[in-house]
Amino acid sequence: MNHGITRRAVLGQGACAAAMLAAPAAAQGAWPNRPVRIMVGFPAGGTTDILGRVAAQALQEELGQPFVVENRPGAGSNIAAQAVLRSAPDGYTLLLGSPGTNAINPHLYSNAGYDPLTDFLPISQIAEVPNLIAAHPGLGVRDVAGLIDLAKRRRLSYGETSIGGSTHLAAELFRLMAGIEATHVPYRGSAPMMTDLLPGRIDYGSDNLPSILPHVRSGALVGIGVTSANRWSAARDIPAIGETLPGYEVTAWFGLVAPRGTPPEVITRANTALRAGLGKAEHASRLMELGAAPIPGTPEEYQRRNEQQFARLGDLIRRVGIRAE
The missing domain is CATH 3.40.190.150 (Bordetella uptake gene, domain 1)
Incomplete structure (x- = not known):
């Protein structure tokens, strides 16, 4: 009699343990x-x-x-x-x-x-999302080759919107691959950089394409090049920087x-x-x-x-x- 009770208790305990082990798996399977x-x-x-x-x-x-x-x-x-x-x-x-x-x-x-x-x-x-390097129209340059040529003749200034972010790295890789020196002006975000780029207090800047493209479309800035390996579907008229500097890409x-x-x-x-x-x-x-x-x-x-x-x-x-x- 006692043996039967013990056996049933053991079986019951085993069933409870199995159910407890199965519960997390069931809950996980129901995610979310x-x-x-x-x-x-x-x-x-x-x-x-x-x-x-x-x-x-x-x-x-x-x-x-x-x-x-x-x-x-x-x-x-x-x-x-x-x-x-x-x-x-x-x-x-x-x-x-x-x-x-x-x-x-x-x-x-x-x-x-x-x-x-x-x-x-x-x-x-x-x-x-690619970045876009754009210049103030007062520079008189329209493309990557023109910007590089001007930067080799006189020192330009450039901005970016996030220290160490993709816009900054895009600007720095451009400078290194182009073999130019320029004055770096850092900003915290697009709006502060535009405050200086649009009136020409800095010469060119790097920003996420969605943020800076409207200024190019309005004529306030000149689109120099997108930072993707190839031309971007949303701006096919703007060349990729890699067309002039092979291997360039920062997205x-x-x-x-x-x-x-x-x-x-x-x-x-x-x-x-x-x-x-x-x-x-x-x-x-x-x-x-x-x-x-x-x-x-x-x-x-x-x-x-x-x-x-x-x-x-x-x-x-x-x-x-x-x-x-």
Whole structure:
């Protein structure tokens, strides 16, 4: 009698233990079953924020749960990246990866607080955005060759919108490959730089294409060249700098990443949903309106790009001697 009771108790305990072990797997398989946060390391309204909101909307439509963008600006997105890294690796806190968090910041800051290649798991790229180098029309130059020729005859001044960011690196790579010296004037954002570039207080500047292109279209500035490897679909009339300086390329690429330890099934489900959502006409056209090219793909493709750019941009930062204050 006692033996039967003991046996039933043991079996009951075993069943409970099995159920407890199965519960996390079941819950994980149901991801997402509550709202998901996407941390963005820049203020609302900028290119990075808008891309994050497009991705959030696409994921929400595909997966049926709210995806909420939370802006956590500061230190080139390091604050947002560190917050995501400290969160539970359960798929409910993700990071909108930018060039800074993907590749640049560990070379720029003495302690960024993370290694982008090992501390985060790539989900998918979202979009790529080129920069554009534009000059004040008073310089009298219309293209890359003309700007280089003038810069070799007299010292010019140039601006960029983010120390160590892709606009800064685009300007520095241009200077190095062109073999010119020029006076660097740093700015914190597009608006402050335009305050000096539009009236000609500086000679040329580098900015994200969506921000600076309207000034080119209005005639207030001259588009010298886009920083993508080839001409950009949103501005086919503007040459790529690489047409004059072969091998030149500095673009901004954005994607979604999760903290290390996130289950692979969550990564796979998020990747599938994001690729499906960004493939829809309304989201693709929204990205194109921003001057961005949709580039969803596999986690492996995203990681390869991050690794390549980590090495390439890190080398450029060291050559130029850029450090964040």
